[in-house]
Amino acid sequence: MSTLQVMFRGQIDSICGQICFRAFIPNQDVDILMLFLVYEQAPHYGISLTADISTKEHELPMNFLSGSGCNYCLEIYGLRRKTISDREMYEYQSHGRKVFQVTKCHSPSGLNFNIRLSAQEYTFLPIDRASKDNFQIELIHKPHSWYTFKSKEKYKSDKTWILIFKQHEEKINFFIYTGKRLKFTLPFELQAARNCEIKAIIGSVLYESDVVRIIANEVNGEKLNFKSYFTKQEYQSLFNRTLSFIKTLQGKFHTIDYLYRNKSEMYFASIREYHSGIMKPYKKDNNGDPCSVINGRIDGLFFSTAVDFQTMKPLPESLYGPVRLNVDASTLFTPNFNLYFADFYCHYRVHYVTVVLTPKRSPTDKFCEKRLLKLDIRQNPFIYLNETKEDFYEVMVYLSNGLRVEVFYTEAVNISRIIENQQGHFERVQIIGRGESRPTGIPKNNLCKICNL
16 A cells, blocks of 8 residues: 655754654545654653645754653654634544654764554544643533633743644544634534543744644643533433433422531531631532533532431431531522422432522523523422412422432522521431542442433
8 A cells, every 4th residue: 555755854963963754654635744742851842843745855943862861752643634614623544653762872874763654543642641731721611512621821922722632432633723822612512421631732833834834842731631511412311311210219209397418517617617607609529420511610509308218307327427407498499599400320329319409590590591401490300399378388309218319509508597597407417438528529330221321
């Protein structure tokens, strides 16, 4: 099979000789070569280069150091140019990688070697194994499944950004743009529940023409791994799975007196001493499904509805601390709030449903309305308000040995006022297990055939 051949030349120690390598490219639809060349002991000492394959020979603007331990890593990607939504990008076609050493014993004529690109998919992102700068990429998601990447770092002058993106079982994509800061939106929507990764290589242009662009590397960014979020379509499928599971249970709706929250003595003492008795919401952790769109995106407080079926009172033990705050359920659960289905998951034994309770027309309500399934607060399969003949509301929860409903309440709770108005009380409970929650939460059991899509 015929192959394309492109040659690259550079200087060793400026005066001692030349280095030359030939890249052999499989006969396929390749438009450019993307080359990453770094000094392994100092990964910033290197270049990134894009070369049009119509030109068969290129000079490298880099002096190679010779001597013991002078190892270099070379990666070359054969790419195909594509245009989506008027945005130019490059798609992976082939790859070659070589680590080589430049030593004093090389003849003055220099060092020569060949590198053959393979058409097989390569799973690592460029210079992924080198040390990385502490460059943080922030992810922004907009429905249905659009993703923007940005950073707080802003440079005084324009930089060239090479963004490398890959999603599960898809080809690596390369994007190049110029600007003072990172703010880049993918030109296509992502499929839900896919493992994705992105990284940035940032530098300044050393040379640019119609056929080649050479960039001096300044930042080799840390790779960001994430899972693409559920869309409403996936939430509908997860909701349907939840309903199918409920049909297998022998549960019933019951009135509950309290929504409750178990924590350590220090947690509640800190609220009283430093926050005037106000229990403030904080970012949702990664507990549950990693594709849940509320993870790390909205603030709230978790309240449990689980009861002992013998007494119909809150469970006598706690996984999360010895102090329990009981709040009258009807104090938090009112008609002025909207309710959303947010998650269905398990940790190998009991299954959980997470619902979000948020004030109508609040910023969090608007966020949830675009992304989650809205539930009727007066009639749904999990937890609802029931109006009594005395014009009071009682909270009804579906109770079963196999399912627990947890409420993510998005507002601050004034504990002092609740205690003063006799709308709740503290009690001590027995600790089981760790006796505290994990800071980042516990991901769901991804082997469960009931709650995984």
